[in-house]
Amino acid sequence: MKSPEAATAASPLLIALVGNPNCGKTALFNRLTGARQKVGNYAGVTVERKEGQFTSPAGRQWRVLDLPGAYSLLAATPDEAVTRDVITGHRAGESMPAGLVCVVDATNLRLNLRMVLEMQTLGLPMVLALNMMDQARQRGIVIDTARLQAELGIPVVESVAVKPGGEAALVAHLDQVEWQVGHGPRGEQALARIEQTSVEDTHRRVGEILARSVSMPDEGSRMTALVDHWALHPVVGPVILAGIMFLMFQAVFSWAAAPMDAIDAGVGWLGNTVSTAMPEGMLRSLLIEGVIGGAGGVLIFLPQILILFAFILALEDSGYLPRAALLLDRLMASVGLSGRAFIPLLSSFACAIPGIMATRTIANPRDRLATILIAPLMTCSARLPVYALLISAFVPEREVLGWFNLQGLVLFALYLAGIFSAMVVALVLKVVMRQGQAQTLLMELPDYHLPHLRNLLVGLWERGRIFVVRVGTVILSMTIVLWFLSNFPAPPPGAAGAPIEHSFAGMIGRAMEVVFSPIGFNWQICIALVPGMAAREVAVAALGTVYAMSETGDALDTALGHLIAQSWSLPTALSLMTWFVFAPQCLSTLFVVRRETNGWRWPLIMAGYLFALAYVASFVVYHVAMAFAG
Numbered sequence: 327m328k329s330p331e332a333a334t335a336a337s338p339l340l341i342a343l344v345g346n347p348n349c350g351k352t353a354l355f356n357r358l359t360g361a362r363q364k365v366g367n368y369a370g371v372t373v374e375r376k377e378g379q380f381t382s383p384a385g386r387q388w389r390v391l392d393l394p395g396a397y398s399l400l401a402a403t404p405d406e407a408v409t410r411d412v413i414t415g416h417r418a419g420e421s422m423p424a425g426l427v428c429v430v431d432a433t434n435l436r437l438n439l440r441m442v443l444e445m446q447t448l449g450l451p452m453v454l455a456l457n458m459m460d461q462a463r464q465r466g467i468v469i470d471t472a473r474l475q476a477e478l479g480i481p482v483v484e485s486v487a488v489k490p491g492g493e494a495a496l497v498a499h500l501d502q503v504e505w506q507v508g509h510g511p512r513g514e515q516a517l518a519r520i521e522q523t524s525v526e527d528t529h530r531r532v533g534e535i536l537a538r539s540v541s542m543p544d545e546g547s548r549m550t551a552l553v554d555h556w557a558l559h560p561v562v563g564p565v566i567l568a569g570i571m572f573l574m575f576q577a578v579f580s581w582a583a584a585p586m587d588a589i590d591a592g593v594g595w596l597g598n599t600v601s602t603a604m605p606e607g608m609l610r611s612l613l614i615e616g617v618i619g620g621a622g623g624v625l626i627f628l629p630q631i632l633i634l635f636a637f638i639l640a641l642e643d644s645g646y647l648p649r650a651a652l653l654l655d656r657l658m659a660s661v662g663l664s665g666r667a668f669i670p671l672l673s674s675f676a677c678a679i680p681g682i683m684a685t686r687t688i689a690n691p692r693d694r695l696a697t698i699l700i701a702p703l704m705t706c707s708a709r710l711p712v713y714a715l716l717i718s719a720f721v722p723e724r725e726v727l728g729w730f731n732l733q734g735l736v737l738f739a740l741y742l743a744g745i746f747s748a749m750v751v752a753l754v755l756k757v758v759m760r761q762g763q764a765q766t767l768l769m770e771l772p773d774y775h776l777p778h779l780r781n782l783l784v785g786l787w788e789r790g791r792i793f794v795v796r797v798g799t800v801i802l803s804m805t806i807v808l809w810f811l812s813n814f815p816a817p818p819p820g821a822a823g824a825p826i827e828h829s830f831a832g833m834i835g836r837a838m839e840v841v842f843s844p845i846g847f848n849w850q851i852c853i854a855l856v857p858g859m860a861a862r863e864v865a866v867a868a869l870g871t872v873y874a875m876s877e878t879g880d881a882l883d884t885a886l887g888h889l890i891a892q893s894w895s896l897p898t899a900l901s902l903m904t905w906f907v908f909a910p911q912c913l914s915t916l917f918v919v920r921r922e923t924n925g926w927r928w929p930l931i932m933a934g935y936l937f938a939l940a941y942v943a944s945f946v947v948y949h950v951a952m953a954f955a956g
Contacts, residue, residue: 338379338387339505340421342413344445345429346438347395347687350457352376353487354429355392358497373408373686384501391423394686397437399444399513399520402689413448414513424505425451427496432462432469432484435540439532442478447516451505454482455496460489465775466543474539543773550773554649563653570646574637575741576734578630578710579717585629593622612809615874620805621797623870623886624863627711631793632786634707638676639785643777647672652771661749662756664693671697671748674704676789678915682922696755698919699932702910703748705741707793708862712906713740715866719887720899743907747939796861804857805867812853812875826875835872845905845944846898846952855911862911897951901944908940 345351356363359378376392393412394405401407408417415422428445430438442454454475456462462469475482483499486492556562597618604610641647651668658667666688674681681701688694717733726732808831817828826832834856835849842852850872858865866886873889890899910916910933919929 338389339425340389340391340423341425341427341500341505342391342393342423343427343429344393344409344413344441345395346397346431346441349395349429349431349438350487351395351429352392354455354457354485354493354496355390357487357493358388358390373404380497382497382501386501388500397441399441399448399517403687405686410513410517413445413450414516416513423450425453425503427453427455427500429455429457429485432456432458433465433467435469435536436532439535440528443528443531444520446478446480447519448513449516451503452480453496453499453503454478454480455485456482457485457487459484460486461778464778465773468541470539470541474535477535477539550645550771553774554771557646557649558652563649567650567653570637570641571741572738574634575738576731577637578633578737579714579723579733580731582629582633586626589626589628593618593626596622608813611813611875612806615871616806616809617802619874620808620867620871621802624711624801624867625794625797627714627863627866628790628793630710630714631707632790634710635676635789636782636786639782640777643775643781645771645774648771657749658752661753662693663697663752664688664690667693667697671701671704674701674706677706677708678702678704678912679918682915682918685922692759695923695928696752696759698922699755699928699935700748700751702912702915702932702936703744703751703908705744705907706862706912707789708912709906711863711866713737713903715869715887715890716899716903719891720894720896740903740907743904747908751935751939796863800861801864801867804860804864805871808853808857808868808871809875812872824875826872831872844948845941846895846901846948847905848894848898850893851898851902858911859913861914862906865906865911895952895955897948897955900951901948904944904947905940908936908943910936 343351343355355376355378358380360380362380363376363378373394378390378392380388380390382388391412393409396403396406396409398406399410401410411417412420413423413426426445426448428442430442445452456469456471456474459469471482471484481499481503483495485496557566597614600613600618601610604613641650651672654668658664667685669687670681670684672681673684678701681704682698685694685697685701688697714737717736721733721736724732726735811831811834812826812829814829817823817825821828831853832849835853838852838855839847839849842855847855850869853872854865854868857868869890870886873886873893916929916933919932920926923929
C-alpha cells in the first residue's frame with residue numbers, strides 16, 4: 327500500500343464509479359465532488375458524461391468519473407456500451423481509470439452483485455461501496471461486511487450517499503488502495519469469459535454469497551408473498567392497479583379543494599390589496615393582470631400536483647411499481663413495446679423529459695425510438711393545471727353512484743385517453759417500423775414496506791420547489807411578455823371593445839383563430855397556446871392574463887374559471903381538453919428528443935403527428951359535442 331506522503335505527491339488519480347441504475351451512484355458522486363463537476367456528452371453519442379474532483383483527508387487529489395448505469399458489461403444499450411468501453415480503455419479520447427468504485431444498492435444485492443462479479447474479471451483494483459445502508463437497516467437486512475469482503479476478495483465499505491458524511495468511510499479507504507496507473511486497454515478476454523458464463527452459474531454464485539453474508543427479514547418476505555398472491559394475480563392484480571389509479575385521481579380533486587381555496591383567496595386578497603394601494607396606471611396593470619393574475623392563477627394548482635406526486639412517490643417507495651410493470655408487460659408487448667418501456671413511460675407521467683432520457687435502458691433501437699415517440703402522450707403533471715381549470719369550470723362538483731367524485735372521473739378519463747392513444751400509436755409504429763418480438767421484462771421485485779416519511783417529504787419538497795420556481799421564472803416571464811404584447815400598441819381613439827383586441831397579442835390571436843375556429847377555439851385561447859409552448863402550465867397563466875385584460879371591470883373580482891365558463895361553450899372546453907391530451911405543447915421535450923436521436927428528423931416527425939392528432943381529435947370532439955348540445 328502507498329503511504330499518505332507518497333499519495334500526496336502523486337498526480338490526481340482517475341477512478342470510476344460503476345453500478346446498476348438507481349443504486350445511488352450519482353448521489354455518491356455529488357457527495358464526493360460537490361460543485362467541482364463538469365457535465366457534457368461523450369463524443370459521438372448522447373450519453374451524459376460527468377467528471378468531478380475532490381481532495382481526500384490525506385491530501386490526495388482525485389478525479390472521479392460517474393459512468394452511466396449498467397446491468398452488464400455485455401452491453402445491450404448505449405449507456406452500457408460507454409461504461410464498458412471506458413473501464414476497458416477502448417473509448418477514444420478517454421483515459422482509462424486507475425481503478426473502480428463499484429456502487430451497489432444494499433437493499434437489492436441479488437441484482438447488483440451480478441455486475442460486481444463481471445467487473446472482477448477485468449482484474450482492475452476495486453472497492454465495493456455498500457450504498458443505502460440506512461435503508462437496509464430500516465428494512466431489517468443484516469449484512470456481514472467482513473464476510474462479504476472475504477467472499478468477494480475486494481475491500482467493502484458502507485456508505486449513505488444522501489447524508490452528510492455518508493461518503494467518509496469510502497474516502498478514507500481510497501487512500502489505502504494500490505491503484506494501477508498507466509496500464510493499457512484490457513477486456514477482450516474478460517468479456518469472452520463473461521459470455522461463456524451461463525446465467526444460471528452467475529445466479530448460483532450470487533446466491534452462495536448472499537447465503538453466507540446477508541440475512542433477510544422473514545416477516546418482510548412472508549408479507550410480500552402474501553400480498554403478491556393478489557397483487558400479481560392475472561385477474562385481481564389489474565383490478566387492484568386500476569383501483570389505485572382511480573383513487574389517485576379522485577383524491578386530486580377531493581383532497582385538494584380546501585388548500586386550493588386558501589391559495590385562491592390569498593391571490594385574490596393580494597390583487598385587491600395592490601389594486602387599492604397603487605394608483606391606476608401601467609405598473610398597477612402589470613402587477614395585477616400580468617404577475618398576480620398570471621402566475622397566481624397557476625400557483626393555485628400546487629396542492630393537486632403535490633397530491634398526485636405523493637401517490638406516485640409512495641407507490642415507488644413501497645415496492646409496488648415494479649409489480650405494476652409486470653402486470654402491464656403483456657399488454658405493452660401486444661402493441662410492440664419493450665417490457666423495459668414501462669419505467670420510461672411511467673416517468674413521463676411526471677414529465678416527458680426524464681421519461682425520454684430513461685429510454686436509454688432499452689437495447690433495441692427501434693423499441694427505444696417507439697417509446698420516445700409516444701412518451702409525450704403520457705399525461706404529464708404540467709397538463710394538470712389545464713385539466714383542473716377546465717374541469718372545475720365545466721364539470722359540476724357532485725357525487726356519482728353515491729361516493730365517486732364526477733370531476734375525478736373526468737380527470738381519470740383524460741389520463742386513460744392518453745394511455746389508450748399511446749398504445750394505438752405504438753401499434754401503428756410496430757407495423758410501420760417493422761418491429762420484431764418485444765423484449766421480455768426481467769426485473770427484481772423488492773419486498774414491500776411502508777413508504778419512508780422522510781423520503782416522501784423530501785420528494786414532495788423537491789417537486790413543489792420545482793413547480794414554484796417554474797411559476798416564478800418561466801411562467802412569470804412569459805406572462806409579463808404576454809402582458810406587454812397585450813397592451814401595445816394602444817387602441818386608436820374611439821375604438822370599441824377591450825384594448826387587448828387592438829394589441830399585438832390580439833392581432834396574433836385573430837390570425838390564428840382562422841385556423842382554430844373549426845375546433846371551437848376563440849382568439850383568447852389562440853393567444854394562450856403560443857406562450858403555452860414554453861410550458862403547458864403557462865397556458866393557464868396566459869388565459870388569466872388575457873381574460874383579465876379582456877374584461878372592462880375589475881378582473882380579479884371574478885375567478886378565471888367563472889370567466890371562461892361564461893365565455894365558452896361546453897364543446898369548446900371539451901375540445902381544448904382533447905387538444906392538451908395530444909398536442910406537443912412543450913418545446914423542451916422536442917429539444918430533448920433532438921438530443922436523444924441526434925438530429926431534428928424525429929422531433930419534427932413527432933411534433934407533426936401529435937399536432938395532427940390533436941387537431942383531428944379536437945375537431946371530432948367539438949362537432950360531436952355540438953351535435954348533442956344542439
